[in-house]
Amino acid sequence: MTTVPTPDTPPSPGPLSGLRVVETGQLLAGPFCGQLLGDLGADVIKLEDPGKGDPLRQWGRERPQGQSLWWSVVGRNKRSVTLNLREAAGQDLAREIISTADILVENFRPGTLERWGLGYETLQAINPKLIMVRVSGFGQDGPYAQRAGYGAIGEAMGGLRYVVGDPSTPPSRVGISIGDTLAAMFAAIGALAALREREISGRGQIVDSAIYEAVLGVMESLVPEWQIAGYQRERTGAILPNIAPSNVYPSKDGKWVLIAANQDTVFARLAAAIGRPELAADPRFATHVARGERQSDLDEIIAEYTSSCLAEDLESTLIENGVPVGKIFRPVEMLADPQYRARESITEIEHPVLGSVAMQNVFPRLSRSRGNVRWPGPALGEHTDEVLAEMGLSPADVKTMREKGFV
Known part of the structure; x- marks a missing residue:
């Protein structure tokens, strides 16, 4: 394992250094996309509801000293700003912050940001180069767009759940929130593609990542096997059918x-x-x-x-x-394995409450500008004053807004 570089040996800023990402939404799909971009060096500003924050802060079976270990990973490398997006003053501040951003990541149900005056047309008018990454269960259009769409539903409708597990049991869960993370990975790829296109056109655009489509995207030749050959893949447990041993x-x-x-x-x-x-x-x-x-x-x-x-x-x-x-x-084998140690696949990061916390490193590795874990998931609103000061607000302004519940 490797530890966080000391002040004498500062880490690489990462290949996305200089990019600003504003992350809204909560739980896993949008925040994991933000984590991926932050891991590679982007300045990720996470907007959270005052007093509550991302529900993921409360998730996880083990919460030593009240700290979510899951949040320490998904929230890493982000700056937390509390902002009430349901209030006009909070929306005004959000627009000001987003006006400085390269990428906005959101995973609300389609139409939510529009109701808050934060739709893409509004934001593009003040930031024409903005790339809006939208992650949802079923995408931004189509007859299912307004349905609530958790990752598990996307896994089911994208074809994954049916083929996972033993054939003698009902369809099984993979063991992690794979639908959410796949949608986040496709969203991050889309964001990087849109950044590249922006170099040519000078304009931003919307990246629309649907969970069910992200799952479908990794289902190999499942569809043509049925459409052409009439073959339906079934659950096979631990084996690869007809491939042995x-x-x-x-x-x-x-x-x-x-x-x-x-x-x-x-x-x-x-x-x-x-x-x-x-x-x-x-x-x-x-x-x-x-x-x-x-x-x-x-x-x-x-x-x-x-x-x-x-x-x-x-x-x-x-x-x-x-x-x-x-x-x-x-995990016990991972922490002891020489290959993990040689490649620094697991890193240790200092947590203000828990001390040294081991977690997966940043992948993939780049030879010259490798990403890194700079800090674990921050406390709720830890960077509110810092970011709002960057927007030109005085400490007195921030205090007033906090008293009114806007931040």
Whole structure:
């Protein structure tokens, strides 16, 4: 792991240094987009409701000392400003802040910003180069646009939920809020594409990222398989149907190891490694098609071997024989793993209440201008005075607005 650079060794400003992003909205889809841009160096100003803030501040099963660990990640590298967008004075301030921005990120239900006088036409009139990134369940138009659209609904309607889980159970959840994060990633890509186009045209535009479409976008050849061949993908659990061996296998010490050796040459190496070299020439398993047809039989043979080995020994044996293998990692394995340490995949950041907090680093890595985690999710309104001072407001002005509940 790596720690935050000291004042003597300041971090790289990141490739998006100099860009200003204003983030509205809450929970995950919009804020994760803001996190991605902030990780790469953008100045992200997060506008939050006074007294409440982003509900994500309260989320997470574990909240040591009342602190949301989830917020410490998603809120990192952002400046928190409290602003009541339901009041005219708050809306005026928001327009002033947005007038200085390159990108506005929002994930309210379509039409919400328009009701607050913060629609794109209004904002573009004061900031023609503004790029508005809009993340929603179903997009900004179409018959479903006004529906409430959580990430889980997008996962269901985008085709992911149906193919996740064991075939004997109902459709399963992946285990993370993948619909929200996929929509955020597509939104960030769209923002960067719009920035590039702005260099040519000099104009901003709207980036419309729908959760269900983001999920659909990663569903491989699911649609043409049905439309052309009449093939419907089903839940398959841990296996890749008709591609064997590719599965998780038990070890003697109760751990799970994933082995992927479906190519002929790789399977031959696996067969030798488990002391069964004759399997590579056995007609039942000698070819890719044959192994796929007898997938369960082959998995039983491999599992019999893996069950006799400690996970560490099994992994070492297969690596020595050039067989792709990996233990199923939990955080405890991640924090101890030499590859994670060598690439600084996990960083540690100082939190004002919790002390040193480990979290995922910034990805992907850039060779010259790598992004970095500069601070964890801030306290609610921590940067209100700072940002409003940048807008030209005096401390007395800010105090008055705070007393009236506008900030």
